[in-house]
Amino acid sequence: MTKIMEVEDLEVVYGVIKALQGISFYIDEGEIVTIIGANGAGKSSTLRAISGMVRPSSGKVRFKNKDITNSPSHLIARQGLSHVPEGRGMLTKLTVEENLILATYNRKDHAKVKEDMEEVYKQFPRLSERKKQASGNLSGGEQQMLAIGRALMTGADTLLLDEPSMGLAPLIVKEIFEVIKRLNQAGKTILLVEQNAMTALNTAHRAYILENGAVLKSGLAADLISDPEVKAAYLGGH
Amino acid sequence: MSISKSFSPVKLIILFLSMVVLCCLPFVVSSFVLRIATGIMMWIGLALSWNMLGGYMGYISFGHGASFGLGAYIAGMLMTQLHLPFFVSLLIAGILTYIFAALVGYPTLRLSGSYFAIGTWAFAEMMRQLVLVLTITGGPEGLRLPPMLNDNFFYFVMFGLALLVFMVAYLFFEHSDFGLKVKAVREEETAARTLGLNTTWVKNQVFALSSMFAGIIGGAFAYWITFIHPDSVLGPLIADQMVIMVLLGGIGTLFGPVIGAIVLYVGNQYMLVMWGQSSAYLIILGLAICLVILFLPEGLMSLLRILRGRRRGIIKRLLPGMKKSNI
Numbered sequence: 001m002t003k004i005m006e007v008e009d010l011e012v013v014y015g016v017i018k019a020l021q022g023i024s025f026y027i028d029e030g031e032i033v034t035i036i037g038a039n040g041a042g043k044s045s046t047l048r049a050i051s052g053m054v055r056p057s058s059g060k061v062r063f064k065n066k067d068i069t070n071s072p073s074h075l076i077a078r079q080g081l082s083h084v085p086e087g088r089g090m091l092t093k094l095t096v097e098e099n100l101i102l103a104t105y106n107r108k109d110h111a112k113v114k115e116d117m118e119e120v121y122k123q124f125p126r127l128s129e130r131k132k133q134a135s136g137n138l139s140g141g142e143q144q145m146l147a148i149g150r151a152l153m154t155g156a157d158t159l160l161l162d163e164p165s166m167g168l169a170p171l172i173v174k175e176i177f178e179v180i181k182r183l184n185q186a187g188k189t190i191l192l193v194e195q196n197a198m199t200a201l202n203t204a205h206r207a208y209i210l211e212n213g214a215v216l217k218s219g220l221a222a223d224l225i226s227d228p229e230v231k232a233a234y235l236g237g238h
Numbered sequence: 239m240s241i242s243k244s245f246s247p248v249k250l251i252i253l254f255l256s257m258v259v260l261c262c263l264p265f266v267v268s269s270f271v272l273r274i275a276t277g278i279m280m281w282i283g284l285a286l287s288w289n290m291l292g293g294y295m296g297y298i299s300f301g302h303g304a305s306f307g308l309g310a311y312i313a314g315m316l317m318t319q320l321h322l323p324f325f326v327s328l329l330i331a332g333i334l335t336y337i338f339a340a341l342v343g344y345p346t347l348r349l350s351g352s353y354f355a356i357g358t359w360a361f362a363e364m365m366r367q368l369v370l371v372l373t374i375t376g377g378p379e380g381l382r383l384p385p386m387l388n389d390n391f392f393y394f395v396m397f398g399l400a401l402l403v404f405m406v407a408y409l410f411f412e413h414s415d416f417g418l419k420v421k422a423v424r425e426e427e428t429a430a431r432t433l434g435l436n437t438t439w440v441k442n443q444v445f446a447l448s449s450m451f452a453g454i455i456g457g458a459f460a461y462w463i464t465f466i467h468p469d470s471v472l473g474p475l476i477a478d479q480m481v482i483m484v485l486l487g488g489i490g491t492l493f494g495p496v497i498g499a500i501v502l503y504v505g506n507q508y509m510l511v512m513w514g515q516s517s518a519y520l521i522i523l524g525l526a527i528c529l530v531i532l533f534l535p536e537g538l539m540s541l542l543r544i545l546r547g548r549r550r551g552i553i554k555r556l557l558p559g560m561k562k563s564n565i
Contacts, residue, residue, distance in 0.1 A: 053428060077434035089429030091422050102422050105415060106434030154434050 001028040004158060004189050005050075005081075010059035012045045012213075019045040021213040022059060027158075027191055032184050034192040034200040034221065036234060037210035043193040044086055046210070047160045050191075051083035052076045063158075078106045082156035086163050088147040092136025096127050099135050099146055103153035112155070120149040123179065141172035148179065158189040165196045177203050197234040201225045209234070260397060264390040272389050274507050276462070279396035280455055281483060281503045285495035286403040287451035288480035293490035294411045295444050296424030297347070301358030302452055303476030304365040309335050309453025310460035310471040311369060314381045317461070324386075328457045335453025336446045343445035347438070350427070359474070366472040380467035383460055392462045399458060403451045404496070412492055420444055424490075452480075482523065486530055488539030497538050 005027040012020040020042045027033045035043050049056040050063075052073035061069045068076050077083070091099055100120065104113045121128035124145045130138060135146055144164055151159050161180070165173040177199055184190055194200035201207055201221045209217040209230065217230065224230050264272055284306065292298045309331040316327035346357045369375045376382075386392075411417040419440050422430040431437050460466045479502065487498025502523075509519045534540050 051432060053431070072436075072438075073431045074434050074436045077432055083432040085429060085432060089426050089432065091425035091429060093425055094418070094421060098418055098421075102418055102430070102435070103433040105419065150433060 001030070003027065004029040004064060005191070006060075006062040007046075007050065008060040008062075010046065010049055010061065011057045012042070012049050012054055013057045014054075019213055020049065020056070020059075023208075023210070023213070023215050025208050025215065025218065027189060029189055030184070030187060031206065032180065032190045032192060032204040034194055034204035034207045035210055036194050036197045036200050036207060037216075038234075039195070040212075041210040042213040043195075043210055044162055045213075047083060047162050047191070047193055050076075051081065051160060053083070053085075074106070077154060077156070080155065080157045081160065082151035082154045082158070083160040084147045084151050084162060084164070086166065088140075088143045090135045090138075090143050090146070093134055095132050096135055096138070096146055097131045099150050100127075100153050103150045104155075107155050109155065113153075116153055116155070120152055123182070124149055140168050141175065144168065144172075144176055145179070148176075148183075152183075152188075157187070158191070159183070160191045160193075162193050163195060164192070165194065165199065173199060197230075198225075201235075264393050269389050272393055274504070276389070276393045276396045277507070278500055278503050279393070279400040280459060281479070281499040282496050283396065283400040283403045283455045284452055284476075284480050285483040285487070285499040286400070286407050287448045287455070288477075289484045289489065289491075289495045290407060290411055290420075290448040290451075291444055292481065293484060293495070294407075294417065294420045294424065295441065296490075297350070297441070297445070298352075298355045298481070299358040300355050300474070300477050300481065301360075301362035302449070302480055303472060303474065303478075304358075304362035305335050305339060305449035305452035306456035306459070306476050307362075307365065307369070307466075307468070307472035308338060309456030310466050311375055311381065311456075312453070313457030314383050314460040314466055315374065317383055318381065324461055328454055331457035332450050332454040335456075336450035339449030339453075340442055340446040343442045343449075347441045347445060359477075362472065362474070362477060366468050369468045369472060375468075378468070380465055380470075381460075383464045383466070385464045386461060392458070395458050396455075396462075399451075399455055403455075404492075406447075406451070407492055416440075482527060484537075485527065486537055488537030491537070491539050493542075494537050494539045501538065 003026045007026065008024050009022040010020055010024070011018070011022045023042070023046065025033070035046060037043050045054065048054045050061050052068070052071055056069065059069070060067060063076070063079060063081055066079070068079065068081075091102070094102070100117060107113060126142055127146055127149055130142065135143065138146060148159070148161070148164070164176050164180070168176065173196065180190060180192065180203060192200055192204060201224055204221040207218065207221045207224050208215050209224070217224065217227070225235070263275055267275070284302075288299070288302050291302070312334050313327040313331040316322045316330055317324065322330070342361060346354060346361065349357045370378055411420060419430070419435055422433075422435060423437050423440055427437055456471060459471070463470075483498035483502045484495045485498070486502060487496065488494025505522075506519055509516075509522070530537060
């Protein structure tokens with residue numbers, strides 16, 4: 001398998017606080033990789049540094065064999081890497097349809113846009129029913145689906161998902177993770193950041209555990225689930 | 239793909255009839271009324287131009303008066319010092335204001351929210367002080383333009399400009415891909431960037447475009463009034479009035495700024511005639527703003543919606559405690 005993304009010694013500093021103390025990891029094409037950890041472990045900072053929303057103070061991000069470390073975020077997005085931000089980033093006054101259309105403006109392959117739109121509506125029938133509604137009026141689960149659908153409409157092949165389960169009912173969380181699995185089977189590479197460690201480990205192929213801005217442990221998700229230390233700290237251990 | 243919404247035939251007919259009426263206006267009303275109508279047109283144009291930036295993009299600027307004043311001074315100086323014809327001066331004033339705003343926008347648009355408001359305000363104040371001390375602008379003496387005493391001419395110029403700004407707002411901000419991008423910046427800038435939108439470019443374009451229109455209108459104003467002074471075209475009240483007109487009418491809507499400009503300007507002139515120069519206007523203005531923000535947060539435009547029969551939603555919002563059966 002080929003590495004689609006490589007992160008090397010990534011460091012992010014907010015004022016005097018070091019949010020990331022030099023983390024390294026990689027993602028293979030077609031994988032689901034999850035980064036789990038407690039609040040403030042540096043999960044969101046990792047995603048934000050990758051997608052260009054914050055400038056890393058040092059380190060490198062390579063995507064599809066290109067150094068994207070200091071590219072502006074809209075150019076990173078145009079290379080097929082879409083970040084679904086924490087809190088879903090709804091354009092609340094715009095309709096569902098407008099949210100989706102907006103995501104296609106950077107694309108050159110106009111012929112495929114229509115196809116993708118139909119695919120998104122097929123994946124998320126509820127969005128199709130609410131096409132003309134303001135996205136701010138959707139339920140939390142529907143908004144998360146729209147956020148993911150929107151990322152797909154950018155034509156991205158790699159998705160960065162920041163806490164897709166946040167604030168959602170367990171049943172909806174299950175649905176969202178089904179979607180993530182389905183997208184992966186359809187060929188999307190996914191980097192998933194989660195506090196909900198159990199669900200994340202059950203979905204992902206590999207995982208990195210972050211603590212205080214550094215990688216504490218990494219390995220196959222299946223191995224980490226049974227790791228006693230991980231169990232105790234993150235899975236409400238037995 | 240694009241979003242398609244269009245005017246209904248009824249609306250088109252109303253719009254057409256009002257155009258005809260407005261074109262005939264100079265030939266039926268007194269010159270006093272015509273001057274007020276010219277002022278209304280000017281403020282409609284200014285409010286619409288401010289709305290591009292503050293309404294559709296959500297960047298509340300208190301420095302838009304600087305663009306107006308800049309346009310007025312550029313056009314005035316071109317006409318008096320280089321003796322260029324009016325329309326040529328107007329065009330150059332527009333282009334230069336656009337370029338100037340693009341340069342100013344680059345640093346100021348990095349700010350957002352109230353910081354942007356303060357930044358633009360400070361910038362406008364700086365412009366006023368600069369014009370006061372420079373000799374080329376006439377400094378505190380002001381600038382006197384060659385008089386042109388033709389009320390009809392200025393009415394049609396302002397009417398044309400207001401119409402132009404209205405059409406740009408309608409075509410580029412209400413019904414286009416560009417408008418959707420602008421609204422995305424207002425709703426969630428970071429999310430817009432993750433979708434591959436170059437928000438810096440969009441913001442700069444909107445800032446420069448809306449400033450350009452304010453500059454052109456400023457140029458026309460200078461020729462109309464024939465005497466400009468830093469306090470009359472670069473004072474803070476110019477920008478304040480644009481903000482208030484848009485808030486009063488309905489921010490981020492197409493007709494809101496139009497309605498706000500008409501109501502505020504007519505009210506202002508009425509009070510001027512009744513009581514002369516007094517601060518009563520400002521007091522009543524303040525009260526009106528409080529009432530609108532408390533009861534009609536979407537401006538007078540939401541009153542229109544009541545007339546259109548969406549009574550219930552509004553009444554419910556006004557009287558949240560009321561039971562459904564009572565309505």
